[in-house]
Amino acid sequence: MIELLFGESEAASMQVAKCKQISIVTDGPTAVFVAGKKKPPRKVNTGWIEGASDEVICLGFLLDIGDIREAVTSTYRKMLICSLYNQNQWGQDEDLEQELYEAVDKYESELQRLKDYLEQGEAVRIWYSDAPYSRCGFYHICHLLSQYENEVRVVKLPECMVRDNCVINYSNWGEVAAEEFAGFLSDEKILSQEEIHMYALEWTDQVNENSPLRAVINGKLIGVPEDFYDFRIWQRITDKPEKEARIIGDILGTSQIGVGDWWYAKRIEDHILQGNIRVAKDSENKYARLIERVL
Numbered sequence: 001m002i003e004l005l006f007g008e009s010e011a012a013s014m015q016v017a018k019c020k021q022i023s024i025v026t027d028g029p030t031a032v033f034v035a036g037k038k039k040p041p042r043k044v045n046t047g048w049i050e051g052a053s054d055e056v057i058c059l060g061f062l063l064d065i066g067d068i069r070e071a072v073t074s075t076y077r078k079m080l081i082c083s084l085y086n087q088n089q090w091g092q093d094e095d096l097e098q099e100l101y102e103a104v105d106k107y108e109s110e111l112q113r114l115k116d117y118l119e120q121g122e123a124v125r126i127w128y129s130d131a132p133y134s135r136c137g138f139y140h141i142c143h144l145l146s147q148y149e150n151e152v153r154v155v156k157l158p159e160c161m162v163r164d165n166c167v168i169n170y171s172n173w174g175e176v177a178a179e180e181f182a183g184f185l186s187d188e189k190i191l192s193q194e195e196i197h198m199y200a201l202e203w204t205d206q207v208n209e210n211s212p213l214r215a216v217i218n219g220k221l222i223g224v225p226e227d228f229y230d231f232r233i234w235q236r237i238t239d240k241p242e243k244e245a246r247i248i249g250d251i252l253g254t255s256q257i258g259v260g261d262w263w264y265a266k267r268i269e270d271h272i273l274q275g276n277i278r279v280a281k282d283s284e285n286k287y288a289r290l291i292e293r294v295l
Contacts, residue, residue: 006137011058
């Protein structure tokens with residue numbers, strides 16, 4: 001079974017969940033999963049997923065952002081992803097930039113690997129959520145899958161779950177620990193060809209509209225303007241200088257709406273260029289600089 005996810009951290013966790021040999025090494029207060037003897041975790045709703053880590057594919061194209069009429073493997077898409085992820089870099093480290101470009105290039109080879117598996121008749125299981133990047137990735141991949149007759153299964157991340165008398169809220173699969181993925185398999189369903197074609201049409205509609213940004217509103221993927229999330233910045237930033245990282249961290253800590261720190265960093269940079277936000281004390285690392293609202 002090929003496992004398909006749309007974010008780096010969630011794909012990495014899935015690779016651990018599907019590793020043939022896994023054990024837990026305890027180093028002080030920290031427990032780390034490493035290669036070794038595979039033993040199922042003892043907690044309820046935990047376990048390992050059958051298979052091997054090389055059956056995991058990550059397509060982290062961030063399709064909720066930018067021009068989606070351009071091919072996902074285009075130079076435009078690669079440069080967009082790199083520009084977002086490169087914002088918290090200290091100075092201009094060419095080696096780090098090269099590593100970043102190589103990591104983004106990997107998505108193209110991952111997409112080709114998926115196509116190869118599909119040509120071989122492999123079944124696919126898609127793990128998606130209502131986070132905009134994930135929903136867009138799901139619709140986009142259904143557009144591809146509509147050309148095949150392979151078995152397609154999906155596991156959609158629930159908004160919340162009750163465990164140990166606690167309600168756990170989720171915004172994306174990146175918040176789920178490796179050993180917990182197996183606990184969600186009870187929600188797995190097989191997609192019919194009709195459903196795949198329906199979701200493929202959803203993606204066609206998004207491409208035709210081609211908004212600068214896409215958001216999930218009341219369960220529906222909708223094209224929105226680029227400043228759609230800016231209200232969160234204006235709610236938090238004041239006329240007193242604060243570290244940009246602290247402002248973004250507070251926004252993320254009080255609002256789980258499916259976009260990462262890199263998006264808020266981009267919008268803050270845009271508002272600095274527009275004169276709406278001022279840099280009170282600069283730094284080579286944008287996240288470390290002090291910024292304030294211009295009254």
